[in-house]
Every structure is written in structure tokens, then in C-alpha cells.
Amino acid sequence: QLIEIWKEVLFNEHIGIKHNFFDVGGHSLRATTLVSKIHKQMNVNVTVRDVFQYQTVEQMAEFITSIKGETYLSIPAAPRRTYYPVSSTQKRMYILSQVEGGELSYNMPSAMIVEGELDAARVEEAFRNLIQRHESLRTSFEMIQGEPVQHIHSEVAFSIEKIQAEKEEIDTHIDRFVRPFNLQEAPLLRVGLIEIRKDYHVLLFDIHHIISDGVSTNLIIKEFIQLYEGELQPPLQIQYKDYAVWQHSEMQSERMRRQEAYWLNMFDGEIPALELPIDYERPSVRNYEGDIVEFTIDKQISDGLKEIEKQTGATLYMVLLAAYTTLLAKYSGQEDIIVGTPIAGRAHADLEPIIGMFVNTLAIRNYPEGDKTFYTYVQEVKETMLNAYENQEYPFEELVQKVNIKRDMSRNPLFDTMFVLQN
Numbered sequence: 001q002l003i004e005i006w007k008e009v010l011f012n013e014h015i016g017i018k019h020n021f022f023d024v025g026g027h028s029l030r031a032t033t034l035v036s037k038i039h040k041q042m043n044v045n046v047t048v049r050d051v052f053q054y055q056t057v058e059q060m061a062e063f064i065t066s067i068k069g070e071t072y073l074s075i076p077a078a079p080r081r082t083y084y085p086v087s088s089t090q091k092r093m094y095i096l097s098q099v100e101g102g103e104l105s106y107n108m109p110s111a112m113i114v115e116g117e118l119d120a121a122r123v124e125e126a127f128r129n130l131i132q133r134h135e136s137l138r139t140s141f142e143m144i145q146g147e148p149v150q151h152i153h154s155e156v157a158f159s160i161e162k163i164q165a166e167k168e169e170i171d172t173h174i175d176r177f178v179r180p181f182n183l184q185e186a187p188l189l190r191v192g193l194i195e196i197r198k199d200y201h202v203l204l205f206d207i208h209h210i211i212s213d214g215v216s217t218n219l220i221i222k223e224f225i226q227l228y229e230g231e232l233q234p235p236l237q238i239q240y241k242d243y244a245v246w247q248h249s250e251m252q253s254e255r256m257r258r259q260e261a262y263w264l265n266m267f268d269g270e271i272p273a274l275e276l277p278i279d280y281e282r283p284s285v286r287n288y289e290g291d292i293v294e295f296t297i298d299k300q301i302s303d304g305l306k307e308i309e310k311q312t313g314a315t316l317y318m319v320l321l322a323a324y325t326t327l328l329a330k331y332s333g334q335e336d337i338i339v340g341t342p343i344a345g346r347a348h349a350d351l352e353p354i355i356g357m358f359v360n361t362l363a364i365r366n367y368p369e370g371d372k373t374f375y376t377y378v379q380e381v382k383e384t385m386l387n388a389y390e391n392q393e394y395p396f397e398e399l400v401q402k403v404n405i406k407r408d409m410s411r412n413p414l415f416d417t418m419f420v421l422q423n
Helices: 002-010 028-042 048-053 057-066 088-097 120-133 167-177 214-228 240-250 254-266 299-312 316-332 374-390 396-402
Strands: 110-115 139-144 147-152 161-164 189-197 200-207 337-343 360-366
Touching: 002 028, 002 057, 028 048, 028 374, 048 057, 048 374, 088 147, 088 396, 120 189, 120 214, 147 240, 167 189, 167 200, 200 214, 254 360, 254 396, 299 316, 299 374, 316 337, 316 360, 316 374, 360 374, 360 396
Parallel strands: 161 189
Antiparallel strands: 110 200, 139 147, 189 200, 337 360
């Protein structure tokens, strides 16, 4: 049974009992998926730290036989009502979406080139079926008695935007396609189809982050293709609203109290603000201006990173985070650095097939002091991340409310930079 779970998580049918999880495509995100599936299918609560310690099926099976079982509890369906609470992440996102200058900050646009003939009517029908299947795609948001809530509509009007254009006009049409959403009007999803030729299209897709995340985007694409090809989908056991209600009730549990204690201890006392050297005065309020710098890491550096991974037992993410925080320390002259990092937030196996906003933000505090060797520091970062993974379900929004930080409209609370390794 265990080896079948490994095959499913690693998308690899050739897993043997002596294969190392991290050598055959495993990483921290898949480790979280692995432990949630083991809990659901085997009623044993293994942690991400255990995956790092018992890295083969053989070692893990031996470990599992030595520990006490723990019954898997499914997320219950919420009682029917007109309005449902938003999740903690949605609440913060709703508020920030209303800030002037942040209207497009939470759009998640993407574009795909489709070669070969495409039936626009079937594309539209597939998306309509997808919207009907997932309540999050039929959800709008309102403010009631000072609190944001979500309202699920039984039906919503939806049609794709059809555009005929020349190839050189594609960028112009993409720019026009991405525009602000009104959170009070569902669906918070747009689909466009640019026809260049009968056998060459660009499929445009934009969705508000309040109802979606990176994992959800992959789910939408996968299920759209299946629905377009006429495949039937298995019924969903729960919807996003059920998760939101469950999350609220879980905040009172002993498990969440333990996680809260971990984070409050991490940020006890004075909390540093990152002071990078800047060439102009920081604006009094964040204005959301920015730019993108793209570069490629050459093979020699890439091979060096893999070698550090091997020698330290850390993941590529951990090695890169150690390098990034070391760089920030050199620029700022500070040796107490906090960096934000997103985590998928799907630690419960029931959430795997659900489209919605599950991402939590972890505030990671490290100490890149000058007298440490880089290898020693990587080990410290690894330990910090393993602790963070064990406490990943505590909402960042709750932490912000409970720690002692000076409010500054020109800064993000707790950290000013984020580090993301996109799988």
C-alpha cells in the first residue's frame, strides 16, 4: 500500500523499496502530499520531518510499524446557508484588493497556444461544466456587518470572449483582456479565445486569486481538457466553503494552539525590519510598482547547488533560501532576516481535488551570521523549514494580528521580501 502511495505522489510507476524519495522527484511540496495521503489511506500520522528522516519506502514502512495509529478525520460538509465565512487568506486578500493601486495585484492570467482545430462552442461548454462542478467558480464576495463573506450562486452567466486577430496583435489583445474583477460579481473567471487561423488559437485565462491558487490552475487546465474531450468527472465530496467553515472551527483545536505557540515564540520580542540600501525615499504607502528581471543559472552553478543538496541533505529550495538570505544579510548588514514564503496549504488530503485559495504564507526567520560556514547555515535553514512545515496550517493573518509589530503602510507586515521556488 505504501509503495502505491509513493508512485501516485511521485508520478512514477517504477518506484522500488530502496529508492530515495528526493532522488526520484520528491521535494517539500510532494512530501506534504505524501504524508496527507498516508494519513488518509493508512490511518497513520507521519510528518514531513519523518519523510526527510526515512527517505526510502523500506525505511518508512519500518518506521510506520513502530508508531501508534491515528484515525483520519474527513472535513465535514457545512450546513446550508445564504452566506459562508471566508477563509483567513481570503479575508486578507479581499481587504487588500480594495486598496487603490492593488486592483490587478491578485489577477492570475495565463495564455496557451492551441495548434489544430478547436471547437469554440465545446470550449465554452467545458468551462460552463467546470463552473457548475466547483462552487468556488460561482462565488462572489460581500461585506456584511464589517466582515467579508462569500455567497455561492446556483448559476452564473458565463461566455468566452471570442477575438479574431493577426499574430502580431496577440500582445495587445492579452493586455486588454487582463482587467480588474468586481468581487461582488461571479464568476471571478474570464476565458478568451483569439483565433489567428482555423488551426491556430490562443486560449486566454484569467482568474482572481481569492478563488484560486497555483495548484487550482493546474486542476482547471486538467479538468477543462477532460471535459472538452467528454470525460465524466467523479463527484466532489466537499467544496471550498466546507474548508472555510472547517478552518474556523479548527482554530480552537489543540493542534492549532500548538502551532500558534510555535509561531508566537518565533516572533517573541523585537522584530527586525529589513533595511536594504535604496537610491530614493521609500513612499509613505505601498504603490505596487515593480519590474521583472530574468536570468538563467548556468550548469556549473546548478551542479554546485545539487552537490550542496547532497552533502547537507537539504532540498534545492532550502539551499537557495540560505543563499538568498545570505545575500540580503550582505546588502543590509543585518544578521536577523525574515523572508516570506508561500506554502500550498493542502495538508489535508480531502483538499486535493478542490479549486480554491489554499495558499498560506510562512514568515521564515533565519540568522545568517558572518562567523558561520555556509554548510552550517544550510543545516540551520533546513531545521527551520522542517519546523515551519510541521506548523504550516496556522494562518499568517492570525499571526500578524497577534505579534507585536509597528504598523507601517509603506511595508508588508513581518517581512518585505518573499522567496518562491515554483515547481
